[in-house]
Amino acid sequence: MSRIILCVDMDAFFASVEQRTRPFLKGKPIAVIVSAKRTVITTASYEARKYGVKTGMNIHEAKKVCPQLILVIGDNEKYAYTCRGLERIYLGFTPDVEVYSIDEAFLDITSSHHLFGNPEAVGIEIKREIKEKFGIFCTVGIGPNKLIAKLAVDLNKPDGLRWIKPDDVTGILEDLPVKELWGIGQKISAILRTMGIKTCGELGRTPLSILRNRFGIIGIRLKAMGLGLDDSHVTREEEEPKSIGHSMTLPRDIGDRREIHAYLLRLSEMVGRRARRHGLMGKVISLVIRYPDFETFSKQKTFREYTDDTHVIYQSVIDILNSLRLRDKIRLLGVSLSTLTRDPLQLSLFKESRRRKSLLQTMDRINDRYGDFTLIWGSYKIQEVDSGVISPAWRPSGVRCVNVK
Ligand code: TTP
Ligand code: MG
Numbered sequence: 205m206s207r208i209i210l211c212v213d214m215d216a217f218f219a220s221v222e223q224r225t226r227p228f229l230k231g232k233p234i235a236v237i238v239s240a241k242r243t244v245i246t247t248a249s250y251e252a253r254k255y256g257v258k259t260g261m262n263i264h265e266a267k268k269v270c271p272q273l274i275l276v277i278g279d280n281e282k283y284a285y286t287c288r289g290l291e292r293i294y295l296g297f298t299p300d301v302e303v304y305s306i307d308e309a310f311l312d313i314t315s316s317h318h319l320f321g322n323p324e325a326v327g328i329e330i331k332r333e334i335k336e337k338f339g340i341f342c343t344v345g346i347g348p349n350k351l352i353a354k355l356a357v358d359l360n361k362p363d364g365l366r367w368i369k370p371d372d373v374t375g376i377l378e379d380l381p382v383k384e385l386w387g388i389g390q391k392i393s394a395i396l397r398t399m400g401i402k403t404c405g406e407l408g409r410t411p412l413s414i415l416r417n418r419f420g421i422i423g424i425r426l427k428a429m430g431l432g433l434d435d436s437h438v439t440r441e442e443e444e445p446k447s448i449g450h451s452m453t454l455p456r457d458i459g460d461r462r463e464i465h466a467y468l469l470r471l472s473e474m475v476g477r478r479a480r481r482h483g484l485m486g487k488v489i490s491l492v493i494r495y496p497d498f499e500t501f502s503k504q505k506t507f508r509e510y511t512d513d514t515h516v517i518y519q520s521v522i523d524i525l526n527s528l529r530l531r532d533k534i535r536l537l538g539v540s541l542s543t544l545t546r547d548p549l550q551l552s553l554f555k556e557s558r559r560r561k562s563l564l565q566t567m568d569r570i571n572d573r574y575g576d577f578t579l580i581w582g583s584y585k586i587q588e589v590d591s592g593v594i595s596p597a598w599r600p601s602g603v604r605c606v607n608v609k
Pocket of ligand 2: 214307
């Protein structure tokens with residue numbers, strides 16, 4: 205039986221929430237920035253986009269194309285609050301909800317849409333409830349799988365609603381540039397271009413052997429994408445996550461190592477705390493660095509034993525950092541723990557491990573109750589850091605749910 209998947213994505217999410225909560229911004233060209241020190245735009249209202257203001261643009265460039273642009277400093281708590289409320293709305297239509305990013309979700313409505321009339325009626329009702337409860341607009345796309353539902357959203361922004369039925373898929377993909385497909389970035393589309401493949405239609409007709417030779421295992425997925433196929437499921441919540449990571453766009457580009465350490469400690473604690481909260485430990489730690497020109501890279505280190513200990517995570521990312529020669533200041537930092545296992549130490553017979561565990565748990569409880577970094581290791585001189593913008597990967601529950609204060 206063919207599935208019916210619905211994708212919802214808020215329009216200009218952070219900017220819309222700001223316009224809603226500060227009515228004097230309504231109808232005006234606004235751009236959201238992380239902090240007064242940060243000069244890059246996180247998102248812009250559609251009124252500002254008309255002038256060419258875009259995510260990632262520097263505020264000086266943006267002011268040039270739109271002199272009346274109003275800059276607003278983002279407020280993570282408002283976005284997290286809205287995201288939680290949106291999830292509650294979706295759950296009124298189906299239990300199969302995957303909150304994919306802070307403003308985007310997939311709903312499997314295959315067995316529930318009849319209760320509301322038809323798939324489009326579900327989309328109309330979701331849009332209405334979101335408008336009524338949060339005063340913001342969204343775009344809804346419906347399709348036989350997540351790939352096509354997401355495409356239906358992207359092709360109909362803003363305030364759109366589109367149902368791409370199975371019979372329409374081939375026609376829509378025929379002349380669609382490959383980069384329009386969710387998951388095909390600039391790098392892959394550039395390689396495809398060198399192979400003479402510009403459209404999804406061409407991609408779908410390319411023999412699998414050619415794509416496999418060029419891209420390896422990803423070639424199989426690319427071929428399927430060109431044909432509009434995607435068998436990935438709407439997963440309610442990541443019950444067994446593959447990694448626990450957190451990244452942060454810094455309030456300004458930073459080159460000073462001591463300041464970088466302060467952010468890395470914060471990120472290590474966020475990762476360690478989440479791992480402990482969910483009873484997970486990891487064996488590989490990665491440090492992600494993005495330079496101001498957006499070049500991004502990561503470097504990993506494997507521990508001898510599984511860990512969930514902030515201190516061990518922090519020391520390892522510092523070791524990684526020390527092994528790098530940085531060519532510029534840093535725009536974004538990320539720390540991620542992977543190769544996860546369920547906490548084997550919960551069963552540990554070693555007294556020392558048990559004591560350490562119980563110490564960390566006590567610290568977590570105090571910090572959960574009184575706020576991050578109320579209690580810290582004496583060896584750390586904690587430097588005040590701005591919390592940065594909430595990551596689009598934030599979720600209302602599960603391992604990606606972090607404190608946004
Ligand atoms: P998007 O859904 O990509 O963008 P948007 O909702 O602002 O606009 P659109 O109508 O095109 O969907 O991202 C959701 C929010 O996530 C966005 O409002 C701001 C935040 N965000 C970042 O913090 N960093 C980023 O690089 C991007 C793309 C978004
Ligand atoms: Mg959006």
